Amino acid sequence: MQIKSKQPDLPVSIFSVMSALAHQHKAINLSQGFPDFDPDPQLITLLEKHVRAGHNQYAPMPGVAELNRALAEKYRTLYNASYDPKTEITITAGATQALYAAFTATIFPGDEVIVFEPWYDAYLPMIRYNGGIPVTIPLTLPDFRIPWDEVRRCISPQTRAIVINSPHNPGGAVLSQEDIDALHTLSAAHDFWIISDEVYEHIIFDDIPHRSMARYPELARRSIVIGSFGKTFHATGWKVGYALAPEALTRELRKIHQFVTFSVHTPTQHAYAEYMSDPGRYTGLGTFYQKRRDLFLDGLRNSRFKAIRPSGSYFVLADYSAISDAPDVEFAATMTREYGVAVIPTSVFYEDGVSRGLIRFCFAKKEETLNRALEALCRI
Ligand SMILES: Cc1ncc(COP(=O)(O)O)c(C=O)c1O
Known part of the structure; x- marks a missing residue:
């Protein structure tokens, strides 16, 4: 062959x-991008506790219910967002698999996807696997801002999605209120999904707020918000992440998720759920x-x-x-x-x-x- x-x-x-x-x-x-130090010993103890407690078989496909609920609570408290833990939150094998499910659920052959460069290197191959056409727009140097005039110029009837990554890897820029305003204006005039990679949501400095898509109902209803427990809890090797999206979109996303991994490491999900009961651990x-x-x-x-x-x-x-x-x-x-x-x-x-x-x-x-x-x- x-x-x-x-x-x-x-x-x-x-x-x-x-x-x-x-x-x-x-x-x-x-x-x-990974720490050279270990996660909090308390988190490790919790992981051990849940392994010993017999949480060692397949987790439910959308995630361990306690963890989905912990995330719903976090998004409610931090971003005043309402996600149903049963139908709008999916636990994935790292943010990487959430991205894969997001692109695969939304992109059809010939669809254009706006991506800003420099980008996280997984985006383009995932778009192309699905027959999508990346439309790349360089961020301005040296501050890595989104050139919205250029975005408006590149939007076409074929534009199916825009990939947003804030805080940005590798540029370190974060979305400003002007960016959110521009996204609102654009999304009122055009139909596209927002694939919002927010894995560094808690790693943000100088008292700048994280402008999650989840905060803005008009943007949230067209967004898949993606996060990573690995980045937040210094455990990148545990590979647990998540995707939040409105119910109809989540239904499609889960169709991909269930036949890529079906479900994610069970004891780790229990450990994160318990660990997140103290919000100080991520804020x-x-x-x-x-x-x-x-x-x-x-x-x-x-x-x-x-x-x-x-x-x-x-x-x-x-x-x-x-x-x-x-x-x-x-x-x-x-x-x-x-x-x-x-x-x-x-x-x-x-x-x-x-x-x-x-x-x-x-x-x-x-x-x-x-x-x-x-x-x-x-x-x-
Ligand atoms: C911007 C961005 N998105 C996604 C990921 C992948 O996250 P995970 O390790 O949870 O799959 C990374 C990891 O470096 C990243 O930097």
């Missing part, structure tokens, strides 16, 4: 490449990470990197033009091999693959790791 690739040009994810290179050269790994995350962001930005001031200050997410982008004029993929490899710090080149998050001279650091690391990395970075 000849293998006929569905995505012949799709390379291995940059995260796998850079993490392998970091491992090979024993570099400090600031590339992939304090911004303060927790802001300390690390500030430590990292302060340290970079003594280096030749020029950082872009993020308002959210746990990434910092930095311009390295004072050090090298090499393209970013080459520079990132040099950083790992010669300077001992692994980073991500941002050109891989652009359709044209052209280097903008920016690399991405992940600061979800122990202070000690960040200090060691800063020492190395300041020597360059």
